[in-house]
Amino acid sequence: HVGIYIVILIGAPSLLGIAFLCLSAMPAAMDDDYNNFPKYSGDERYSHWYQTGRYCIRYFSTPLSFSDAESACSQKASGSHLLSVHSEQANDDALAIVLKFNPSSPRTWLGGQRDGQSNDFIWTDGSSWNFENWVPGQPDDASNVESCVEMNWKNLGEWNDDQCMKRKPFICAFKRVKGIHF
Numbered sequence: 372h373v374g375i376y377i378v379i380l381i382g383a384p385s386l387l388g389i390a391f392l393c394l395s396a397m398p399a400a401m402d403d404d405y406n407n408f409p410k411y412s413g414d415e416r417y418s419h420w421y422q423t424g425r426y427c428i429r430y431f432s433t434p435l436s437f438s439d440a441e442s443a444c445s446q447k448a449s450g451s452h453l454l455s456v457h458s459e460q461a462n463d464d465a466l467a468i469v470l471k472f473n474p475s476s477p478r479t480w481l482g483g484q485r486d487g488q489s490n491d492f493i494w495t496d497g498s499s500w501n502f503e504n505w506v507p508g509q510p511d512d513a514s515n516v517e518s519c520v521e522m523n524w525k526n527l528g529e530w531n532d533d534q535c536m537k538r539k540p541f542i543c544a545f546k547r548v549k550g551i552h553f
Contacts, residue, residue: 469542
């Protein structure tokens with residue numbers, strides 16, 4: 372199939388992000404032929420994990436609650452948590468992977484949640500909260516029950532606070548360790 376796709380982006384998107392946005396609109400058969408993210412090539416247990424910066428990340432399509440998704444991440448790989456996002460590039464990479472595997476229903480848990488004491492957002496991996504990409508008007512903690520962070524609720528790549536018990540696909544991540552080659 373040949374098609375023309377028009378992508379209007381604001382800001383300075385990564386080429387990788389643009390490539391995956393365009394690919395997500397192409398027939399599914401092409402997904403297997405194209406992959407800009409290097410995969411882990413040594414241990415078969417990590418064959419579906421992708422290197423993005425200092426992290427290895429993987430999308431899981433099985434919808435789980437936030438806490439069940441965090442628990443599942445810890446079982447998938449040593450040191451793994453729900454994904455923390457620390458830059459526009461990391462956010463673009465996460466979006467690209469979500470769109471590669473689930474372009475029709477991209478709402479996905481990230482590893483952010485409200486700290487019960489301060490009401491500030493924190494990452495489940497304990498890293499600094501130094502980047503955010505909220506949908507305008509969010510987070511709003513609607514009805515005082517939205518404490519967990521999802522991406523792609525209203526606008527692709529942007530975040531929303533939602534009820535932690537809702538079941539969504541999720542992204543796990545762990546820091547790459549020296550000696551693991553991609």
